[in-house]
Amino acid sequence: MMPGRLPREGATFVVLVLAALVGVGLAPGIRAQEVASDDADWRLLGPERTLYMWLPGGRVVIELAPEFAPEHVENIRTLVRERYFDGLAVIRVQDNYVTQWGDPDGERPFGSARAELEAELDRPIGELPFTPLPDGDLYAPEVGYSRGFPVARNPDTGRAWLVHCYGMVGVARDVEIGSGDGSQLYVVIGHSPRHLDLNTTMVGRVVRGMEHLSSLPRGSGRLGFYTADQSKPLIDRVRLGTELPAGERTELEVMRTDSEAFRNWIEARRTRTEEWFVAPGGRVSVCNVPVPSRDPAG
Amino acid sequence: MMPGRLPREGATFVVLVLAALVGVGLAPGIRAQEVASDDADWRLLGPERTLYMWLPGGRVVIELAPEFAPEHVENIRTLVRERYFDGLAVIRVQDNYVTQWGDPDGERPFGSARAELEAELDRPIGELPFTPLPDGDLYAPEVGYSRGFPVARNPDTGRAWLVHCYGMVGVARDVEIGSGDGSQLYVVIGHSPRHLDLNTTMVGRVVRGMEHLSSLPRGSGRLGFYTADQSKPLIDRVRLGTELPAGERTELEVMRTDSEAFRNWIEARRTRTEEWFVAPGGRVSVCNVPVPSRDPAG
Numbered sequence: 001m002m003p004g005r006l007p008r009e010g011a012t013f014v015v016l017v018l019a020a021l022v023g024v025g026l027a028p029g030i031r032a033q034e035v036a037s038d039d040a041d042w043r044l045l046g047p048e049r050t051l052y053m054w055l056p057g058g059r060v061v062i063e064l065a066p067e068f069a070p071e072h073v074e075n076i077r078t079l080v081r082e083r084y085f086d087g088l089a090v091i092r093v094q095d096n097y098v099t100q101w102g103d104p105d106g107e108r109p110f111g112s113a114r115a116e117l118e119a120e121l122d123r124p125i126g127e128l129p130f131t132p133l134p135d136g137d138l139y140a141p142e143v144g145y146s147r148g149f150p151v152a153r154n155p156d157t158g159r160a161w162l163v164h165c166y167g168m169v170g171v172a173r174d175v176e177i178g179s180g181d182g183s184q185l186y187v188v189i190g191h192s193p194r195h196l197d198l199n200t201t202m203v204g205r206v207v208r209g210m211e212h213l214s215s216l217p218r219g220s221g222r223l224g225f226y227t228a229d230q231s232k233p234l235i236d237r238v239r240l241g242t243e244l245p246a247g248e249r250t251e252l253e254v255m256r257t258d259s260e261a262f263r264n265w266i267e268a269r270r271t272r273t274e275e276w277f278v279a280p281g282g283r284v285s286v287c288n289v290p291v292p293s294r295d296p297a298g
Numbered sequence: 299m300m301p302g303r304l305p306r307e308g309a310t311f312v313v314l315v316l317a318a319l320v321g322v323g324l325a326p327g328i329r330a331q332e333v334a335s336d337d338a339d340w341r342l343l344g345p346e347r348t349l350y351m352w353l354p355g356g357r358v359v360i361e362l363a364p365e366f367a368p369e370h371v372e373n374i375r376t377l378v379r380e381r382y383f384d385g386l387a388v389i390r391v392q393d394n395y396v397t398q399w400g401d402p403d404g405e406r407p408f409g410s411a412r413a414e415l416e417a418e419l420d421r422p423i424g425e426l427p428f429t430p431l432p433d434g435d436l437y438a439p440e441v442g443y444s445r446g447f448p449v450a451r452n453p454d455t456g457r458a459w460l461v462h463c464y465g466m467v468g469v470a471r472d473v474e475i476g477s478g479d480g481s482q483l484y485v486v487i488g489h490s491p492r493h494l495d496l497n498t499t500m501v502g503r504v505v506r507g508m509e510h511l512s513s514l515p516r517g518s519g520r521l522g523f524y525t526a527d528q529s530k531p532l533i534d535r536v537r538l539g540t541e542l543p544a545g546e547r548t549e550l551e552v553m554r555t556d557s558e559a560f561r562n563w564i565e566a567r568r569t570r571t572e573e574w575f576v577a578p579g580g581r582v583s584v585c586n587v588p589v590p591s592r593d594p595a596g
Contacts, residue, residue, distance in 0.1 A: 195575075
């Protein structure tokens with residue numbers, strides 16, 4: 001029963017932030033699951049792929065996924081640059097489902113962003129690296145990780161797509177498949193709603209500050225929308241990493257999902273070696289291997 | 299695009315509370331998934347199986363599972379009757395994992411409750427009804443529903459056990475497998491941590507008021523424990539249904555998981571017929587079919 005140690009030790013990084021997920025101890029005392037890595041196993045979360053959103057509870061950091069939804073990511077960048085989201089609000093928090101933000105009425109002018117985009121539901125497999133999971137999936141022929149994101153693939157169709165794990169960010173839309181434009185986004189805050197896969201355009205993942213989206217009061221209206229008598233959490237501002245002076249960014253690093261360290265991390269999540277487990281498992285699903293990230297500044 | 303209708307219509311119940319889970323609409327407008335049922339498809343949540351817990355945000359209603367953990371459920375009933383939990387607090391909220399409550403130091407006297415119990419990890423299959431899911435599972439040979447709870451089974455060992463879906467309640471323990479006694483409980487508030495299956499004693503499910511547990515501020519300590527400078531949400535009191543006058547209970551009904559209506563509900567979750575879906579699925583996992591409940595009083 002040794003308490004966890006600090007997350008950095010010379011050139012070896014101890015994945016303690018995620019190790020914290022393992023135990024349901026009566027008291028701290030679960031042995032940490034440690035995966036060694038070196039600096040080459042990590043990549044900087046480049047400022048051009050990073051979105052910062054200031055909410056009442058704190059700052060949310062989102063990694064964008066231009067590889068999977070280039071047109072939508074570019075549209076979101078344009079909206080952010082033109083301050084579309086500043087002063088808007090979180091409009092919906094549905095328990096065990098999604099938190100959604102943006103313009104509830106679609107009335108704010110779009111500026112030079114596009115109001116019409118085709119949905120980007122999947123991509124050709126050929127373009128993308130892939131670290132497979134060995135245990136299969138209920139919803140797709142293959143699952144694994146690509147460029148830091150959980151993905152599914154179908155070798156028969158030659159297509160790959162992002163999956164709805166906790167913390168994944170998608171483009172809200174109306175009934176019309178092409179009605180999503182990036183002006184309203186949602187994040188998964190409950191058990192993975194995998195039935196949404198291939199139904200919406202996914203654009204990224206929350207890397208830091210997820211609690212500022214998941215612990216918000218639930219909306220009491222239909223589908224978890226906030227009602228008129230509930231105060232909506234305001235979005236102070238949203239900025240691209242490239243818009244911020246270096247001192248205001250958090251230079252996060254994300255574990256490379258094509259690294260040996262990440263394959264070891266998958267194995268550590270599949271079979272639990274901590275003393276606490278009496279049934280160590282031996283299988284893992286795609287939404288149970290969160291991609292590690294770290295803040296080298298501490 | 300018709301907005302949802304009210305949840306009761308003569309003898310036919312429209313499962314609208316759960317239908318609300320389906321869409322990620324820009325605006326309300328998703329066609330509700332409707333499953334017809336009649337009164338025989340529902341059972342009263344008997345007061346002897348019901349736990350009420352008053353938190354700052356509101357009241358939580360938990361259905362106990364004596365079929366799966368008779369000794370622990372009986373111990374929890376004793377603790378509740380002797381007011382063990384009154385004035386204690388939520389002590390841990392770890393994002394995408396669990397909310398945990400009880401005595402952080404294990405110092406409160408147990409009264410006539412037992413301090414030592416053997417873990418109740420699984421049960422003989424023979425005792426329990428079972429409505430199977432057809433699409434398989436990554437973690438167990440068979441999954442389905444029994445007496446209102448998500449369960450897994452292994453025909454080879456002849457054992458069945460409750461699974462860690464969102465809202466399921468378990469007994470926290472230390473490294474020692476027999477160290478859980480019911481004085482600290484946890485509830486799943488994120489993606490299902492199925493690796494905990496068969497590692498802890500599960501005792502029930504939150505049927506109402508889940509948002510009062512899932513939207514709490516996250517603990518900033520290790521494993522999501524609240525630190526000294528965070529105020530812990532206090533448990534005003536916990537009562538068994540049988541301890542409350544009828545007027546103070548909520549006479550909830552839970553859909554019988556061995557009913558035709560529930561099998562239809564599974565199918566409705568497997569293949570989405572709502573206009574919103576362009577990829578209607580055709581498969582479903584055990585944690586994606588929440589068991590419907592209703593309040594006949596409205």
